[in-house]
Amino acid sequence: MMMVLSPLFFIFMLDLGLTPLTLAQDDHRYRHFLSQHYDPKPKGRDDRYCESIMKSRNLTNPCKGVNTFIHGNKNDIKAICEDKNGKPYRGNLRISKSPFEVTTCKHKGGSSRPPCKYRATRGRVQSHCYWL
Template sequence: MSLPILGILRSVVPTLPYDNYIIRTREAFKFTQLELFIWEQTAASIFNWREVARLVQDSSSWEPLLEEIVMGLGPLLLVFLLGLGVTPLTLTQDDSRFKAFLTKHHDASPKGRNDRYCERMMKRRGLTSPCKDTNTFIHGIKDHIKAICGDNGNPHGGNLRISTSPFQVTTCKHRGGSFRPPCRYRATAGFRHIVIACENGLPVHFDESFFIRS
């Protein structure tokens, strides 16, 4: 069966016995079909196969070169991919959601905390197309917010956690009317406990309803 790396190699060095290379790779490390596929995907992104082609001048020298690449890096890359390569896809997604959370809700050192502050920050953080109805900015160190998912928070139902210590916050409430920009907001400064949703130890959602009720 032709796998991705075969196509790459065929376009670079048409004389290489690719099927033999794949067979030798699988036999050397007892790769399953999935493991072999992962190895090939990684190799395709790591190795400059055109440089390999330049180094390989005749059909008698390609095999030791490729075998050295596989023997030297194959097991290490496989461990990296299976141990750190599949799981990080989830971790990367979680990290991306945490960054999005910080963009929406974190402002370490606010200036003003008044209506103009809200209108400026809501626009700067991309929350005015259309105008978001309510948004709260948490002030302070982001690691303290992150810690709500750990020892600075208590369970609050489902994946929600309530902070054990209060935070300085500014809530921006849309004044009403059209939700098309320019957006106008009313600011409310506060100092209170907050509730957030956590996933895999990271904040991903701010519970505005709890803040409004409190």
């Protein structure tokens, strides 16, 4: 399913933008970004996938409202901030030359305490890189 740029995507991009992305460097912030938003080879990409990965990434205490996982090669993600896989777009923004598969996990509501229940949405989007 092709995903149109939705509010969930912009939440993902906000996370991406708030992480000072000198993605050309394997620094602490980049590793933190990967730990919360990167899953190279997901299994299932359904509600159970979201519940499992959110728990394994320690994003469930309290239950995080929305989190997006980008799939594929992490070097391709890093390359968005370079000419290899990114091109200039609106000021300090760079946009990927090719789309990425993503899974967005959205908390179903109810208590913010575990066990957390999530709804999965699959998508294919172009990602961005912000330079500070």
